[in-house]
Amino acid sequence: MTHPENPQKLALNPPEIPADFIPRHVALVMDGNGRWAQDRGMERTEGHKRGEAVLMDAVDACLALGVEYLSAYAFSTENWRRARGEVRFLMGFNRDVLRRQRDVLHEKGVRVVWAGRRPRLWRSVIRELEEAERLTANNTRMTLVMCVNYGGRAELVDAMKKMAEDVKRGELSPSDISEKQVARYLYDPGMPDVDLFLRPSGEKRTSNFLLWQSAYAEMVYQDVLFPDFTPQHMFDAVLEYARRDRRFGGTK
Numbered sequence: 001m002t003h004p005e006n007p008q009k010l011a012l013n014p015p016e017i018p019a020d021f022i023p024r025h026v027a028l029v030m031d032g033n034g035r036w037a038q039d040r041g042m043e044r045t046e047g048h049k050r051g052e053a054v055l056m057d058a059v060d061a062c063l064a065l066g067v068e069y070l071s072a073y074a075f076s077t078e079n080w081r082r083a084r085g086e087v088r089f090l091m092g093f094n095r096d097v098l099r100r101q102r103d104v105l106h107e108k109g110v111r112v113v114w115a116g117r118r119p120r121l122w123r124s125v126i127r128e129l130e131e132a133e134r135l136t137a138n139n140t141r142m143t144l145v146m147c148v149n150y151g152g153r154a155e156l157v158d159a160m161k162k163m164a165e166d167v168k169r170g171e172l173s174p175s176d177i178s179e180k181q182v183a184r185y186l187y188d189p190g191m192p193d194v195d196l197f198l199r200p201s202g203e204k205r206t207s208n209f210l211l212w213q214s215a216y217a218e219m220v221y222q223d224v225l226f227p228d229f230t231p232q233h234m235f236d237a238v239l240e241y242a243r244r245d246r247r248f249g250g251t252k
């Protein structure tokens, strides 16, 4: 079946899964762009360019499934180590994708949230992230967390610094520090725990993504490079998630 507004695009046909088995929060590592491009004799950046449409399709797949939160790893605190040209491309690309897609996301009822570190991040990227946040702040269908200049350890370090400052000011007592309290100091305090941690590209590691939030996440690794990732891959991952037996350290 084709899509009513865009006949080139296939209408999404999500699997029927009871609501209780749909992950509330999906963390997506958009990996394999460089390899995809190099396999075709192209510049690595060509792979990133393909990622824009693929991410938008992943948003549509999550909307069709009823996922509440999708977090996308767009630039990590470690990505600054890449060649200067690729870093510049990724910065400009993040800025342009946000500018191009914010109205589209807004129309779909998606709230955009930025998670990441401010220092070093290009001012123009911060501006677009904050503009997308402002425009979409009241949307309730789904939250898309753009993780830009994000690192799981950096997030915890930043949270610890803020906590220490509050302790110093007498606004927080060390004896009151609990898991719930720590979560309040993270970049997006409203973020639910990650249920499904999804990494295409064949690599099997978390790469410093949402460390605190993924403590009990189900890990699904798929053997597809991100530029070839389709809504069907998202559906397959959620089907696999729905089949898993989650015990959270307890017994059934």
Ligand code: FPP
Binding pocket: 030, 031, 032, 033, 034, 035, 036, 048, 049, 051, 052, 055, 073, 074, 075, 076, 079, 090, 093, 094, 097, 201, 226
């Ligand atoms: C990992 O692939 C990808 C990144 C470091 C950047 C992620 C960016 C995108 C997916 C482009 C889409 C971005 C937005 C904002 C929509 P890699 O370069 O590590 O690939 P490799 O592992 O094959 O080298």
